[in-house]
Amino acid sequence: MTAQTHHCKAVVVGTGAGGAVAATMLAEAGVDTLILEWGRRHAGSEHRDVVDSMSRMYIEGGATVAVGCPPVLIPTGRAVGGTTLINSATCFRPPREKVAAWGGPGYETLEPYFCEVEQRINAGVLDEELLGGNGRVLKRGGDALGIVVKPLVHNVRDCKGRGRCAFGCPVDAKQSTDQTFIPSALAAGARLLPSHRVDTFIMKDSRIAGLWGHSAEGPFEVLADVIVLAMGALFTPAFLLKQRMANRSGCVGRNLNIHPACRVVAEFDEIVDAFKGVPQGICVDLWASRGIMIEGIFTPPGPLLASLPGAGADYKSITAAYRHLAGSGVMISDTSTGRVRPGLFGSPFQAFYQLGTADAVSMRFGIARLCELYLAGGAKRVFTGFAPMPVVCNTRDVAKLEARAVNPTDFELLAFHPLGTCAMGDNPGKSVVNFDLQSHDASNLYVMDASVIPHSLGVNPQVTIMTLAMRAARNLAARSSRQS
Amino acid sequence: MDTGLFPAERAFRAWMLVSALTFAFAVPFFLFGGVFIVPAVNFVSAHVCPLPLYPLPQDGMEGAFWRVLAVSMMAMLTWACWKIYRDVRLHADLTPIVLVSKCCSTSMYLALFASHHYLAYLVGALTDGPIFLVTWLLWFMARPADQYLDRREEDIIFAMGDALIPPDGAYETGFIALRTESLADLRRSLATLAPLSLFGLRLIIRVLNIAPILSGIGRHTLLKAPRAERPALLAGLESHRLWVFRWMTMTVKAILMIAFFNQPEASRAVGFDPEARIRP
Structure with missing residues (x-):
């Protein structure tokens, strides 16, 4: 041809x-x-x-996927x-x-x-109305703890808050x-x-x-x-x-940074309906100097509920609480690096990345702070995404979470910013x-x-x-x- | 013709052509040159490695007897590979002939090498072993064609889906009620995967089936376990102290739940409104 x-x-x-x-x-x-x-x-x-x-x-x-443990x-x-x-x-x-x-x-x-x-x-700061329930509950936690929860700057025009960015x-x-x-x-x-x-x-x-x-x-x-x-x-x-x-x-191909992130989901007694509004509408940058950023994150049911623990009737009852859930992510400015290689057998590339212990410690710290924010905002339990302690229900649990030994394999990691x-x-x-x-x-x-x-x-x-x-x-x- | 074949099928078809030509070449090679093979290996063995020399047959007729068997085997493999090459979908069921042949020869060569230490046995294992592995790998990848998962893998994910979202409980809809629609969506996702990723996912599904035994949390595979026990097995794998089990479970759970909750009936059951918005 x-x-x-x-x-x-x-x-x-x-x-x-x-x-x-x-x-x-x-x-x-x-x-x-x-x-x-x-x-x-x-x-x-x-x-x-x-x-x-x-x-x-x-x-x-x-x-x-970037290959590593995990x-x-x-x-x-x-x-x-x-x-x-x-x-x-x-x-x-x-x-x-x-x-x-x-x-x-x-x-x-x-x-x-x-x-x-x-x-x-x-680009402009989001209207408070568009933050929806997902922003509202985290802001309430921030207000209770005296931590500033900010609306983010977004590049939108005439946003309807459909929640599907x-x-x-x-x-x-x-x-x-x-x-x-x-x-x-x-x-x-x-x-x-x-x-x-x-x-x-x-x-x-x-x-x-x-x-x-x-x-x-x-x-x-x-x-x-x-x-x-x-x-x-x-x-x-x-x-x-x-x-x-x-x-x-x-x-x-060397020096791959990815901003590894962990998703934390909180369950409230009230109906949050976090799928209405901008999913990533708010952030907490109080710990940015430590390389930790908290940003809202929420999706339609499949991707969100798949990350919650359990199976059978217990898991089904958690999924039934979808309207009561709110979610945010902890994102780390990583000190670990990975690498990229040409792909094999039709893959466009192969990426390799291993989270280091220092970044894992930062991740645990960020998860603990986010749990505190949600609990202060009225959450009855928080799904942490941290394997040694997947659920916390009160501040004593958060203290226990922070006392747990940390290993990079303890997290369910996502990353959205390869650099x-x-x-x-x-x-x-x-x-x-x-x-x-x-x-x-x-x-x-x-x-x-x-x-x-x-x-x-x-x-x-x-x-x-x-x-x-x-x-x-x-x-x-x-x-x-x-x-x- | 390979028009309309999937990449994995095209790769398998190409390998079958290479195999057919190789086995076809082996027919006259064994027939006329077979008598020189063992002496040649012995020559290498004597000069390269300190292994005992393979004893040559005392009577020429004995060697001829085994050569007839070798030639007939090569002819049969040539025919099978050629048939598969001609129509990879119609004749893929002939592949086990090649696999059984190469698996038997590899394992027996290895066993004989372990007991007698002749280089000829090691050469045999190093020749037939890779042929077995490559043939199995490409056949495994090509077999489901446009279905992406084979029947057994579908059974495993149905069992997992049913264990995750049983039909009763907090809401009526269960995974099994929507398994056809969920599988169709799952196939849409799998269609986007590179061959290597799809291969990895299929391996994960199969390993997950035996993971309850491997991890020591159960005595049955997921498929063989009583239905009532499967949720506990999955929960056990998901919280297992070894991250590999946790990660495999969460990976398959993710693709299953994304496909399941993509069904309007399932997402409605948990209160999701796809048309929801803050502003009109």
Whole structure:
């Protein structure tokens, strides 16, 4: 079969927080830009049930796992919009000290970009009404203990509080990149090819000349002067490792941070109806300096009830209390690191991650504080997700929980923010790209996604990724225009 | 033709072609060159490792007698692999012929090597063992085709689902009442998995069946245990001190409960309203 050939000045692979922004900046600067996306485009009206959404929009139906003891589930998106289509729409700027630690552009340099990103995705503090029961009960606990429970900043427009952010917003209220940057890119002249999966680089005279891949229509090739990879912190390094490119530092695929998280569910006597309202509407950042963040989390029955303990009549009675449940997650700014390798037998990548003891101790601390908040808010019992003490009913139980020896295998871990596998830096021996996100080894190769963030952030990273991509793509466009 | 086959079936079909060609080559090789095999192995043995030399047959006719058996076996395996290659779905039931043959030869070679220490036996085990393993692995992965789970695995997950959500209790709906719909949704999820992930999940389901015995919390497999005992077995596995049992149980529980509560009847039973919203 003959491959379809596309020519462009810049090809951007991926349409998530990094790729969509990069493509938009390039297109708006007049650069002939082609966008490739593995997944397809989804309209809000298509989002029906959980299984349908996960099958359509998540890589491997949401079952991507980092191997370790225990394995960690890392759901990631595969759609136009990438993971922004299935994230909780939470927006944070990165902590100042983290930006300073990168050693690159300072917070003040990045500030105008933060502002522009936030304006373009309509980031704003949620109305209290939208927090729903899930926010209300945790806030009540915070008020009782004198701990500030804050409404989060979200990128939404005309949110109805449908409570299904992680499964695709049914009313397109979430301002994911398919709603914001991608339309802007297309309006500026960029071309989008959804359902196009990239397989290899095309090399010519030891230089990357383009990309080769396949779609439902058959093979294709893209010939471009500049290649921007934005496939995420799991797929991008796996691709580079498979191609044996841009890895003179040996850092590609290493230094994987994931923000490991644990889900805690509380049962109340009152009806909470936590499925109405924004699931991740509130946060507690009191212990952020210890790397611990508490954020709301709630889902339709299947994913939530599956995490609760027991079987038989006991378990059934817990599930029957669904309307009385509230949920939050404890997220750790991890000091542990993992790695990514190319996938085997059809898997897009292999990730390995082992939670360290220090992070496990932080996780136990965060779970204990969250249990206290829920109990102070009136919960009759809290399901901790901590194996040595899966249920606590009072503060004495919380003290017992904290006294238990901790092991990384005691937690049922999830993670939503893979970072760091193509870290940026100015030392070519210790980083993969420079602070313009240009490969140290291949001058026309750029990486503009979560993989360039060199350390765990401790907060949801979409604004950080967008900001870095915006700055790098503008710099690239300026250089490109100077050269031409 | 492999049009319309699943990736695992295509891989198995390709392996059957390789196997058929290999066994076909073995027919004339054993027939005309079989007499040189043992001396060649002895030559290697004498120069490479301090193992005793395999005694050559005293009478040429004795060697010929065993070569006839070897050649007929190779011819049969060639035929079976070729038939499977021609239509992997129609003739997949011939696979046990290859498996039984290679399993027998591998185990007997190993037993003989343990007792007599001839290099020839070790070479036999190292040849047939990998053939057995690869054939079994690819056959296991290809067998359910578009159903993703085979009948036994479905039985295990039905038993687990029934133990998790029995028909009586807090609400009327039980897993078994919605098992067909839940299985259909489960298959939708499994369809998105990479072959290696699906293989891992199927292994987990099968190991979970025998986990009550492995973990020491029961005397029966999940399937063989009395229905009334299964919830306690699952709860025991979920809270087991070894994380592997906990993790396997929670993994299968998660995929089952996501599929079950995806049914409108089940989600309504726990009070979920899919149209709920804060603002109109």
